[in-house]
Amino acid sequence: MSANELVVTGIGVVSPRGCDPAALDLEGAVPADDAWFDVAAELGPRGYKYVPPSCRYLLAATRRAVADAGGSPAAVPEAERGMAVGTNSGIAALIDGMDATVTGPGAERLSPATAPYFSINTLAGRVAMDHGVKGWNLTLTSPRTAGLEALLAGARAVAAGRSTVLLAGSTEAALPDHHPAHAASEAGAVVLVLEPRGRAAAAPYxxxxxxxxxxxxxxxxxxxxxxxxxxxxxxxxxxxxxxxxxxxxxxxxxxxxxxxxxxxxxxxxxxxxxxxxxxxxxxxxxxxxxxxxxxxxxxxxxxxxxxxxxxxxxxxxx
Amino acid sequence: MTRVLITGAGAVSGLGAGVEAMWRGLCAAPGDPPRRAADPGARMALPLIHRAPAEEGPGGRTTRLALMAAREAVADAGLDGAHLARGAVVMGTGGGDADLWERPLDPDRTEAPAFTVASAVAAALGAGGGATCVSNACSAGGFGLAMALDMIRAGEADVVVAGGAEAYSRVALGCFNRMRAVDPYACRPFHRDRAGTVFGEGAAVLVLESAGHARRRGVRRHYAELAGSGWSCDAHHLTAPDPEGAQIRRAMTQALADAGVGADAVGCVVPHGTGTRLNDVVESEALGAVFGERLGRLPLYSLKALIGHTAGAAGALGAVAAALVLDRRTVPPNVPLGADQDPECPVHLPQGGTVPLTGRHVMVNAFAFGGNNVSLVLEGRTA
Amino acid sequence: MNTDSTAIDLEDLRTTIAEVLELDTEEVTDDARFVQDLGVDSLLALEMQIALEEQYGVHLTEADLGEATTLRATYDLVTRKVAAA
CATH class of the missing domain: 3.40.47 (Peroxisomal Thiolase; Chain A, domain 1)
Known part of the structure; x- marks a missing residue:
């Protein structure tokens, strides 16, 4: 067990299946809508009007994970913080709605402040802005595997010396209503804080x-x-x-x-x-x-x- | 540390299909203007794009471009099925197969999952070592190569087929129109009148291989070595670069340190240079901070002026250009700017003819939305 | 058209801008500078342009937008545009 081995020191979850990691109800289906998420309670009264759901979930899960880790990511310089996020359908509904606008009334009717989120890496990019993640930032998108892959890619980047602390997670938002897989949609986010065993202050998970x-x-x-x-x-x-x-x-x-x-x-x-x-x-x-x-x-x-x-x-x- | 060689290359862009077509295009510098997208759904003022000659077939257009480049690279490297079965795939793409998951104009079309570019390439090649799709927007292809480098160094794989691919996306272009980020004429990096970027389609794939693996299978020739990468994140704004440029400077200096060379070793830079007003100034200043008084003499090769901004493919196409510059010891001519070069961007853009490469290293920059920055350093063969 | 129907209500305008910028109306004082004091970037400025065009039925150019640096300046701009419409 080396001092460089990464240990999980914080877990943040926001999900219709619960927010307490140890008590998540992972049986059966959950409704594919946004009603379970209280943006004001999680993130505050303002600042997130133009931010799409998957990014709000990721922001909230990151906040919870960082708090759970005793704020340790904030204790290292910004250039020592890295983040890897997996998402596949995180902006599917957003893109669908944007395309309805572009092909309908035209691109001039797009919301300018929401427009950047057509690019899926802005979900993690927004989190980086809130948490001073300047070491590096990766968005992985392969179907189903990208969340677990983020753990591997993130650990590899830390091992290569690209940061000391790692935030790794996954976020998803409901697929468009008319999508055949809508009923199997996921919504919510998980973020883990990982750091070398040698510097972890909190007893790791x-x-x-x-x-x-x-x-x-x-x-x-x-x-x-x-x-x-x-x-x-x-x-x-x-x-x-x-x-x-x-x-x-x-x-x-x-x-x-x-x-x-x-x-x-x-x-x-x-x-x-x-x-x-x-x-x-x-x-x-x-x-x-x-x-x-x-x-x-x-x-x-x-x-x-x-x-x-x-x-x-x-x-x-x- | 394990040395990582570029033993095969494949590319497709507005310059045509194949690495040799690309090199001919770079040397001829035709500077063809972008066309309006032939898309009845593109209701926007400037639906401009540099199209690439994607093969017809099933699957999304980005995947088809990626497959063309991947098959060329693998054949170029002489990899067989047994090598590939243990090989990994890393593909960068900003939007994936946008034509499949944007709202279809044809209501009878079935909906496909997004972002299957890497897994489709892995399946087509019979690569078993994992298929990673990285979607760091306009630096995705650069990150794809950098991740592959780290994978080989970490001993996770001996061979990684890595690069980037991007095809026309109506939503991406619509959003760029809405954000007033499209130049009405052309992609004009470092031009005094530049007014945004113009997208291009393309794909580029490199076969990256540990030097030991290449030697064991009898590889006689490689283009160059992928010697280092530097990563950073602005954490400043979703779309605009940090005007201080501190993080892009850090990406460049880390890439040099990772390659174990000083800035004076670099003989050419393929900049990110998109034609967006602030980006080109910030990159010029950061290059000045890294290369000092050499900035006015250090040849830059401004690829996007020729093929447009190929987004998730851009860093990988830049790396192919860099590998060819090192392989042929020649810097191709830039699309002429002449007196129109922005005095706020005092970089050296050789024009009018090829110039011989001096130095053994070429740097490639790829920056993106979200402030996702990566720099690569490639090292040429010893003579 | 009489002047009453074209008059712009300053408080309505304040509410509209506060909503676009996610601020309390008290924070959008007459002279708070959008960029320096209220954190408006180029995308929020475009967002504000849409809201003003929709609410007041005017067309604003990007040069117009450059003029709208505060609530008071925006009020003057929109008043002028509505009168000219």
């Missing part, structure tokens, strides 16, 4: 490490990938796969078979439209003491991400 690969090309190397991911760590006692039913996609079955070879039983839950659900599971896993657990997600295009979450043991956070 635990650690996580992530691997990504694409199936079927990676199938012959799957054991090798798992060996590397599980190296030097207590074996996980279970896995949760956020993946399509095996009759719709073989990816989950391939992954579950590989995990079985390593003695790890895997449960499967259906995916939602965005990148958030695996991150909510990660937040809940890290939010309470327990054994190590694998969280994975697959995308129909073959992309897979696998995160080993190691929550604290009970005596660690006293």
């Amino acid at each position: 635990g650690t996580c490490r992530t691997a990504v690969f694409s199936l079927p090309a990676a199938e012959p190397q799957l054991d090798e990938i798992l060996i590397r991911l599980l190296k030097d760590a207590p074996a996980p006692d279970s896995a949760l796969l956020v993946t399509d039913a095996t009759d719709a996609s073989p990816l989950g079955a391939v992954l579950a078979d590989a995990l079985r070879r390593f003695g790890v039983p895997a449960d499967t839950v259906p995916p939602a439209a965005g990148t958030l659900l695996p991150m909510l599971h990660l937040a809940r896993t890290l939010g309470r003491p327990g054994p190590p657990r694998l969280l994975a997600t697959t995308s129909p295009d073959g992309a897979c991400a696998l995160t080993l979450a190691r929550p604290r043991h009970l005596p660690d956070r006293t």
Whole structure:
């Protein structure tokens, strides 16, 4: 366990499934609207009029995570703060509405102050402005996997010396009403604060490490990938796969078979439209003491991400 | 530290398909004006775009451009299926397949998920080492290459197929119109009358490979080495650069430090240079801070004047240009500015003919909305 | 058209601008400078232009917008535009 190893020192969640990481209700569907979110209570009475929902969620989750970490990101110079965010449908409804305007009354009817948000990296860019994140900022967008991927890309950037502290998370907003996947929409955000164990003031929630690969090309190397991911760590006692039913996609079955070879039983839950659900599971896993657990997600295009979450043991956070 | 070589390259832009077509275009510097988009839905004053010759086929236009560049790069590098099965893909794109997820004018079309560019490239190539789609707007392609560099250095992969791709997006262009950020004539970086940018379509992909892997599979030739990158974030404004330029300066100096060279080693810079009023001044000042009194002599190659601002592809197309400059030891001529160069941008833009490259390093800048900045440093072969 | 129907109510204008800028009406004093005192950037200025055009049925150029540096200056501008319409 090295002093450079990143530990999670803050967790922020805003979701219709709850805001207490340890008590998230991750069963079943939630309504795909914005009514659950109280922008004034989370962010204050003003300053967010032109900010789209996914950015508001990300701002709120970041605030919660930073507060939970005892404000530690603010204790390092701005150039030492980095942020990686995964989102796939974060601006889908915004773009849809903008395009209705452009193709209808024309681009002159677009709101100028909302116009910058056509670019999906402005979600994290806005958070960077509020929290002085000047080290670096990455927005990852692959379907389903981008949230877990943000953990990997962020940890890699810290390991390369690009910042000391990492904010990593995911945000999504409801898909347009007429979108066929609207009912499976996600709304909300998860942000984790990670910092080197050696400088963490707060007792950490635990650690996580992530691997990504694409199936079927990676199938012959799957054991090798798992060996590397599980190296030097207590074996996980279970896995949760956020993946399509095996009759719709073989990816989950391939992954579950590989995990079985390593003695790890895997449960499967259906995916939602965005990148958030695996991150909510990660937040809940890290939010309470327990054994190590694998969280994975697959995308129909073959992309897979696998995160080993190691929550604290009970005596660690006293 | 692991050395990372550029062993293959692919590109498509308004200059045509293929790296050789690009180099011919750079040397000829045709300076063709942008066209109005042939899109009945583009209800805006300035629907201007430099189109790239995307192949017909299924899938979104950005993905098709990305696939053209990726297939060229992989063939150029001579990678086979076994190498690719362990290879990773990182693709930068600002808007992904915008033609698929913007509100379709054709109501019968099915809706596709957004941002599948990287996974589509990985699936087409049979790459198993992960498919990362990075959407840092106009610096996405530069970040894609920089992330790939770090992945190889960290030992996560020996080969990464990385770059950026961007096609016409009605919403992006509409928003730029609304923000008064489109130049009515052309993309005119460093021009005294510049009035915004003009988008272009394109894709560029590099095969990045650890030197050890390249040696083991018998690679005899590489374009250049990707020697370093520097990352920063303005955290200042969603669209405007920080007028102080502190963070873009830091990205440049960090890229040099990461490459282990001083500013005096750089023989050419491919700037971000978009034609937006403030951006070009701030970048000129930051270049002056980094390169000192050499600013007036250091050749800049202002790529966007020729192909437009290719957004998520821009940093990657800039890197292909830089790799070719190093490979051919030649800086192509800039689109002529003459006396129209803005005195507030006192950079050196060689015009009228090619000039020989002096120095072994070329810097590429890519900056973006949200203040997402990245600088790359490429190192040429030893003679 | 008589002068009554073209007169601009200063308090209505104050409310409109406060809403666009997400400020309390008390903060939009007659002489607070939009850019220096109230944090207006180029995008918020365009946002204000739309609100004024919609509310008062006038057309404002970007040069006009440059003139509208305070509530009082905006009031004068819009009054003039409405009278000329």
